[in-house]
Amino acid sequence: METMCYYIHALTALHAGTGQGVGVVDLPIAREKSTGLPIVPGSGIKGVLREELNPSNAGADDLQPCEDSDGNTKEKEQCWEALFGPTAQDAEKGGFAGALNIQDAQLLCLPVRSVYGVFAWVTCPFILERYRRDSKQIVGTSPDWGMPCLEDGEKAWVTDDSKIDEKEKVFLEDLDFDVLKNNGNVNTLADKIAAAIFPNDDTWQRFFKERFMIIPDNVFSFLAETATEVRARIKLKEGTRTVEKGALWYEENLPAETLLWGMIGCDRSRSENHTGTAKDLMKHFQEQIGAEKGLQIGGNATVGRGRVRWVPGQLGA
Amino acid sequence: MQTRQQKDALQALGDVQSILGKGEEFQKSYATAVHRFPFLIRQNGLQQTLAFYAGKAHAKKKENEQDGRSTAEGQFLDQILKTLSLYRADLKYVDVLGKLAKADLQSYMLHTRRCLEVAIWYRRFVESVLKIDATGTSTEQTTDRGENHDGA
Numbered sequence: 320m321e322t323m324c325y326y327i328h329a330l331t332a333l334h335a336g337t338g339q340g341v342g343v344v345d346l347p348i349a350r351e352k353s354t355g356l357p358i359v360p361g362s363g364i365k366g367v368l369r370e371e372l373n374p375s376n377a378g379a380d381d382l383q384p385c386e387d388s389d390g391n392t393k394e395k396e397q398c399w400e401a402l403f404g405p406t407a408q409d410a411e412k413g414g415f416a417g418a419l420n421i422q423d424a425q426l427l428c429l430p431v432r433s434v435y436g437v438f439a440w441v442t443c444p445f446i447l448e449r450y451r452r453d454s455k456q457i458v459g460t461s462p463d464w465g466m467p468c469l470e471d472g473e474k475a476w477v478t479d480d481s482k483i484d485e486k487e488k489v490f491l492e493d494l495d496f497d498v499l500k501n502n503g504n505v506n507t508l509a510d511k512i513a514a515a516i517f518p519n520d521d522t523w524q525r526f527f528k529e530r531f532m533i534i535p536d537n538v539f540s541f542l543a544e545t546a547t548e549v550r551a552r553i554k555l556k557e558g559t560r561t562v563e564k565g566a567l568w569y570e571e572n573l574p575a576e577t578l579l580w581g582m583i584g585c586d587r588s589r590s591e592n593h594t595g596t597a598k599d600l601m602k603h604f605q606e607q608i609g610a611e612k613g614l615q616i617g618g619n620a621t622v623g624r625g626r627v628r629w630v631p632g633q634l635g636a
Numbered sequence: 637m638q639t640r641q642q643k644d645a646l647q648a649l650g651d652v653q654s655i656l657g658k659g660e661e662f663q664k665s666y667a668t669a670v671h672r673f674p675f676l677i678r679q680n681g682l683q684q685t686l687a688f689y690a691g692k693a694h695a696k697k698k699e700n701e702q703d704g705r706s707t708a709e710g711q712f713l714d715q716i717l718k719t720l721s722l723y724r725a726d727l728k729y730v731d732v733l734g735k736l737a738k739a740d741l742q743s744y745m746l747h748t749r750r751c752l753e754v755a756i757w758y759r760r761f762v763e764s765v766l767k768i769d770a771t772g773t774s775t776e777q778t779t780d781r782g783e784n785h786d787g788a
Binding site for chain 1: 677679681683752755760770771773775
């Protein structure tokens with residue numbers, strides 16, 4: 320199986336929900352059962368990418384056909400079906416699974432309000448270890464960056480270029496941290512992640528490095544649970560413009576500027592009409608998707624949620 | 637052995653049932669306090685939210701009464717504070733809040749999580765026992781919160 324990674328950079332609040340909840344908020348976001356950390360389910364991302372590359376859509380003229388393993392050029396629709404699987408209608412005639420395996424996007428950095436630098440891109444050793452594990456799977460060897468040591472407590476790492484600290488302190492939400500600096504591993508990590516999420520954009524790479532921060536796992540887990548955005552929504556009665564009875568509900572969102580990463584696997588084609596290998600199909604997918612894309616992911620698009628930068632990338636590059 | 641959820645549900649059920657005998661206005665104020673509580677914690681943090689409720693209770697207190705424990709906000713605050721290990725019935729709110737302010741980060745995070753967990757059960761029982769929803773109206777003729785709103 321061929322693998323690649325992708326990043327999601329939320330440009331607005333992002334609601335990848337699970338429907339009605341019975342917890343603190345009525346419409347919570349999806350979270351990983353084992354860790355409680357927010358995710359964007361792969362199914363939602365697959366649907367969006369499938370539509371983005373649908374040759375039947377307007378504006379799809381740039382999409383190219385591909386060749387199968389025998390060197391035969393295939394119609395755009397056949398390549399698209401080999402990647403994503405047939406449409407529901409075509410599946411009735413003879414279904415098969417698409418070659419792509421789009422996995423959940425996992426939280427990489429959570430933006431948290433900061434007294435200095437407006438906000439910090441916060442992560443923790445547990446998440447970085449997972450990120451490194453995925454890097455190892457893709458690249459085959461352990462990445463060339465080390466993990467900074469951080470014990471549980473009230474200390475946090477920032478980069479040497481940090482703009483979020485003042486007098487050796489960082490003030491996040493209502494949490495104050497003592498700053499640790501001058502660590503080559505922290506600077507290298509910030510460089511690598513910045514280059515992967517903001518390729519060819521020096522300004523945003525600099526913004527990221529100035530705001531990158533590693534805090535203890537326990538505190539991060541607490542922030543990932545309590546520092547997501549909760550918005551109250553109401554429904555107005557037509558005519559009177561007063562709140563309809565019972566129509567007050569709370570929605571949870573990942574805040575704008577959240578960064579996530581995920582993996583995509585690609586297998587050989589399972590279509591009778593296409594004999595592409597995993598390598599051919601992944602190459603075709605990467606060519607079609609091109610560089611970064613502006614997409615809408617998750618629910619509540621009509622009220623401005625879910626505008627993201629979707630960036631195909633390299634882990635541990 | 638019982639799960640934390642079982643214990644929380646049992647506590648919340650008894651506390652909400654104890655409000656049934658109070659007047660309609662009291663029940664409505666109590667229900668509003670309950671419904672807003674977890675949202676306020678998520679927006680403002682635990683310390684701020686508890687101080688806000690203590691302030692509300694104090695503002696509405698009867699003459700010669702300490703802290704306003706008999707008000708709807710005071711009753712709920714008392715009930716929710718019971719879940720925190722630093723609570724003692726003979727302490728004034730300001731003393732409990734002072735102890736919370738001195739707690740270390742790990743304890744503060746735990747207190748926040750516990751209050752959020754328990755608050756969910758109070759919300760559920762305010763809806764099913766008092767039958768009052770988040771807008772302060774009867775649940776008997778209203779739609780479910782948020783249903784059919786989770787789409788584009």
